[in-house]
Amino acid sequence: MSGTAQAAETSPAYDLLLAGGTVIDPASGRQETADVAVYDGRVAAIGPGLTGRALWRVDCRGAMITPGLIDFHVHIFAEVTTLGAPAEAACLQRGVTTAVDAGSAGCWTFAAFARHVARQVPLGVYCFLNVAATGILDIRLGENRVLDHLLVDDAVALAARHPDLIKGFKVRLGEQMVGNSCRPVLERARAMGDAAGLPLMLHIGETPEPLPEILHYLRPGDVVSHCYTGNRHGILQDGALLDAVRAARDAGVLYDSAHGSSHFSYAVARRAIEAGFLPDTISSDNSLRNWRGPVHDLPTTMAKFVALGVPFLDVLERVTWRPAQLLGLAGEGYGRLQPGGPADLTVLRWTEEPYLLRDSTGEVLQAPRLEPLYTVRAGHLVPCVPWRGVAA
Numbered sequence: 001m002s003g004t005a006q007a008a009e010t011s012p013a014y015d016l017l018l019a020g021g022t023v024i025d026p027a028s029g030r031q032e033t034a035d036v037a038v039y040d041g042r043v044a045a046i047g048p049g050l051t052g053r054a055l056w057r058v059d060c061r062g063a064m065i066t067p068g069l070i071d072f073h074v075h076i077f078a079e080v081t082t083l084g085a086p087a088e089a090a091c092l093q094r095g096v097t098t099a100v101d102a103g104s105a106g107c108w109t110f111a112a113f114a115r116h117v118a119r120q121v122p123l124g125v126y127c128f129l130n131v132a133a134t135g136i137l138d139i140r141l142g143e144n145r146v147l148d149h150l151l152v153d154d155a156v157a158l159a160a161r162h163p164d165l166i167k168g169f170k171v172r173l174g175e176q177m178v179g180n181s182c183r184p185v186l187e188r189a190r191a192m193g194d195a196a197g198l199p200l201m202l203h204i205g206e207t208p209e210p211l212p213e214i215l216h217y218l219r220p221g222d223v224v225s226h227c228y229t230g231n232r233h234g235i236l237q238d239g240a241l242l243d244a245v246r247a248a249r250d251a252g253v254l255y256d257s258a259h260g261s262s263h264f265s266y267a268v269a270r271r272a273i274e275a276g277f278l279p280d281t282i283s284s285d286n287s288l289r290n291w292r293g294p295v296h297d298l299p300t301t302m303a304k305f306v307a308l309g310v311p312f313l314d315v316l317e318r319v320t321w322r323p324a325q326l327l328g329l330a331g332e333g334y335g336r337l338q339p340g341g342p343a344d345l346t347v348l349r350w351t352e353e354p355y356l357l358r359d360s361t362g363e364v365l366q367a368p369r370l371e372p373l374y375t376v377r378a379g380h381l382v383p384c385v386p387w388r389g390v391a392a
């Protein structure tokens with residue numbers, strides 16, 4: 001047997017080798033300069049100086065290699081809804097390997113969402129089904145104003161048929177969406193969640209009732225979106241965190257940031273962070289309305305939290321391991337980096353120059369930005385597209 005053949009037998013072959021990056025995995029606490037090798041859609045090995053032939057080799061020096069980012073709140077039902085961003089450009093090509101659509105589809109439009117988005121785009125897609133059968137066709141619609149459109153039996157049956165896609169129910173509670181009270185809408189949403197055994201995800205801000213009255217309807221595992229909204233009836237009163245908000249968290253209710261065009265206030269975030277109140281998950285609420293600003297994407301949203309003083313590891317955990325757990329994907333190895341686990345990875349680096357990072361109220365922070373370089377989804381390498389904003 002020739003030396004070459006022997007080398008081929010003993011030296012493993014990889015599809016992809018991400019070489020020399022800082023591997024950061026909040027779930028295990030791993031943080032080291034290392035290579036990550038990928039074979040057949042799985043992480044084959046992690047360690048310094050991996051040897052082996054690879055079809056593709058990416059120099060990751062100066063960059064971070066993290067678990068694939070999970071955006072827990074986006075709107076990617078393009079073409080059927082007027083707020084749907086293109087999933088590949090807004091998520092996959094900006095570092096996101098798994099995205100959760102938050103209520104764009106309702107039970108009358110879910111089949112189209114499943115066919116044309118969830119089973120079509122090359123990233124992990126899940127959804128919270130809108131309690132209104134129409135979903136959010138257009139944000140001016142006010143989808144919960146016709147109570148007869150909240151079809152409990154239909155929604156529960158649909159969720160039972162698609163447990164692989166539907167992870168809960170989304171209910172938007174702004175005055176414009178529900179009219180002069182949240183209560184009848186919340187009662188139907190509660191009935192859906194209880195009958196299906198699935199969590200509710202609530203859109204708050206500008207609600208007819210104050211937040212404590214809404215929290216009263218929630219159970220452990222339910223999610224309050226837009227937790228740093230600067231709009232009326234948010235988590236603060238006279239600048240202090242409401243006792244009811246903390247009590248709900250202690251009882252198991254979860255909070256998600258869901259930035260969006262109108263739901264992320266640096267002023268609220270600063271108060272909440274000072275009070276030790278971080279979101280359980282950090283998400284962008286990316287949509288066609290905001291993916292060219294002020295939100296842009298999930299990495300830019302992460303950079304805003306870091307600019308506000310939240311340690312990077314705490315931010316990263318909230319876009320990887322935490323959402324993987326909430327979606328029931330942690331057991332399959334998503335949201336973390338380990339040999340044998342799914343090869344969902346993101347390669348990111350901090351930009352050197354400061355950028356203008358705008359919140360939903362118009363306040364601007366001048367801070368470095370996170371730039372995704374590559375997304376790896378199920379072992380496939382996807383180069384990222386450059387940021388669409390402007391430097392400071």
Ligand SMILES: [Zn+2]
Nearest residue numbers: 073102260285
């Ligand atoms: Zn949203």
